[in-house]
Amino acid sequence: MRSMFRRRGRRLIPAAIAVALAVVVSSCGSGPTTEDFMSQVKDGSVDELKLLEGKPYDGTTIRFLTCCASSPQFASLKARTAEFTERTGITVESSNVPYATFLQKIVAESAIGGGTYDMLIWPDAWGPSLKVGVQPLDEVMAKDGITLDDFSGPFREAAAAGTDGQTMGLPLRGFSYNLFYRKDIYDQLGLEAPKTWDEYYQQLALIKSKTDKYPLAGQFSRNSGQNLYTWLTMLWSNGAELFDGDGNPTFTSPEAVATTEKYIESVRQGYTPPASTNWGETDATTAFLKGNAATVMTWSWHLDDFTNTGKAAPELDGNVGVAALPAFAGKTPSSYAYTWLTGVLNTSKNQGAAWEYVKWMTSASTERAVALDKDNPATTTGITVHNSNMLDPEVNAANKDLPEIQYEVLQSARAIPMNLDWPRIMDILAVAVNEMANGADVQSTLESAADEIKKLD
Template identity: 25%
Template sequence: MASKNQLARLTLSVLSATALLATAACGSSSGAAGASASASTDEWSKTGPINYVQGKDTSGYVQGILDKWNALHPDQKVTLVELSESADEQRAAMIKNAESKGASNYDVLSVDVVWTAEFAANGYLAQLPSSLDTSGYLKAAVDSGTYFNKLYAFPSTSDGALLYYRKDLLDAAGLQVPKTWSDMKAACAKIKTTNPSIDCYGGQFQKYEGLTCNFAEMVNSAGGQFLSSDGKPTVNTPQAVAGVQWAVDAFKDGTIPKAALTWKEEESRKAFQDGNLVFLRNWPYVYTLAQKTDGSSKVAGKFGVAPIPGLNGPGVSTLGGHNMGISKYSQNKGTALAFLKWYNSPENQKSNTLANSSAPTWTALYTDPELTSKFAYLPVLKASIDNAQARPKAVKYGDVTLAIQDAAYNALNGTAAPKAAMDDLQTKLQALVK
């Protein structure tokens, strides 16, 4: 009995000693973090291997481009770091890298246009050297990477809203593509006499970033503005409220189906592809997918694209896209800068557009014959982007966009009158945007 007890004790003490060692090992492993970043002028000449960080590379295209670069620069290899598909998580990972002074070793970052202000103001991104030439790139895209007149992110891809319309139905009814909201409603009324079950217009009205984009388009297309030219919030002007009022009425009278309150990009695309919508507001990526003839789309060959409509004329799209910035804590900023320039060169932008049907930022590509013959929507997209409005540039963009979504959702749901919702938003934005 005693020997058995002793054996048990011995086993126990051996086990606990192991546990103790294991914990000690755990404790010591997190020592070597936090590299220092000195701000010297010859920082931009340092070369070496770097990491390129972006969201999930769903098409597998990016790795191919990196292989090309790596073949050209064997001593300055670029490694692809793929983050989550969710934009919020990408942003969180990039902030974590910056707040740990570059512990994740991110060098070149693919940043959403709305993150520029936050990342620049908090010093997450290095200010790009003024020698960097941005002429030839879309003006709106360059502006989206600029904060306090300094360039922090280089234009990489752009995005603008398009109005997808059922060409077959419009032609059958002998109608033109509508330029205003009232034209659109009239067109729907005529089409509904022969197609009673079809819904008129769809967009992205679920409560997320897409709602901010759609809502901004309603406000801007009615002549309103989120911020005045000197950066002061102006969301409760009569024009802005008129835009909101139109959206609220459209939901009330069924021009926009109730279900659209739960739609993101994909749900609305599906509704259009299933033939349930006459008009759809969405991004260019839908074009290729809706054109597919493998049975996934019932509207292949039956639709066209046009600029989005507005209250009294063509509408104003919300500017989207991604820019490329360089982490302030990057150790090899020279390589990072060279890679950034090379990646966004006209040739690479062209191959990117061909592979992913993304919207390029190199202006000349919108009139490139090879591209326009493949992507007929490019001239329309160019017009959309040229006319586009950026979302408010705010350091606290997360709070700004949530305030906009709250106001939009309350107005569209009918819990608040348009004017009251916009007054409330005005008060909130005045505190957030200074």
């Protein structure tokens, strides 16, 4: 899911956003007409899911801008929408926009104002750019007694989309970044999940010398910033930062350079195959899924695939371990967390009904029901974003204890920088990491990237 779409040109996606925003703010374009939110939201008592009782929106049809219908969580929510319709009388028509064109479609609806959809989902990275088209939710949340108290810090940060004191979307799907490893190989070599990066790299060297597996299935492709996931986690865990308080690049500091050298070492020491300089998330996880790699670092939701006997190689059955990513010695780990949000488009004329669906999808009760349903592999998932569900013994028992592992990781995790320039910054950094993985000098490459970022207007 985290895999973004491939681009023909390096600046295509940021340019699309920039053009859309320019249309909105320029004197030659008035932008979309924002419909008043609260006037469309009806009053009344609510049920245990915070849905209005009495079906005040009975007969309303809302359109949901979404993608990725094959994702088990989204597929499960769509299958359960009949329950929502029965409760509320609201019919939901869901799109399934191909991910390759999803962002462009979101831009058309949120920034330009297509007027076709009533609500949408979006990945956290695009929130600061796309929040121009969605309604702040704080007033309706207060009216219905909804808070963000049941969400961990990075999910709350993503919900604000870079706007202090406002909630632009509610977390719908989110995950931690974890280390997955072959328990049988670790047992064979007398290893345990590593606590430090030095320990992990020693394990990679041992696995390389003692087995025929890739020690690590890495991902260093510049594709949509996928090579930044591990780098950012390592950077933050070593006390380094991307920027200072004034927005100046600081990833050229001694700590950041040393961290980057350690990250690139996995390629230069042959712990990950040479081809991984062109691998993204899908390539890396597929290598692990097929039994070709001993470890992989990726999003927690992949456990659903790694433990699916219909997808995974037979030798993975019962042999997939999952752990928090290592820390640097004497320092606190700080992993990267990722979030999908959902909210209400401000051009919608059905915002009240759309808000009901947002509440239903993001309720802890709906999420718990999805996490416990194991009847159909196509809709089976252990991903939860509510702390109450991640700590629920029954939810954990049904999902190989992944929710509690994710909870622990999320307590020190961070969201990506929530600012309007992040898509362009991400692009610059992703190219730099790919160049270093292909042999470029670390110090000078980071300095060049910092200079390029400083020139952004």
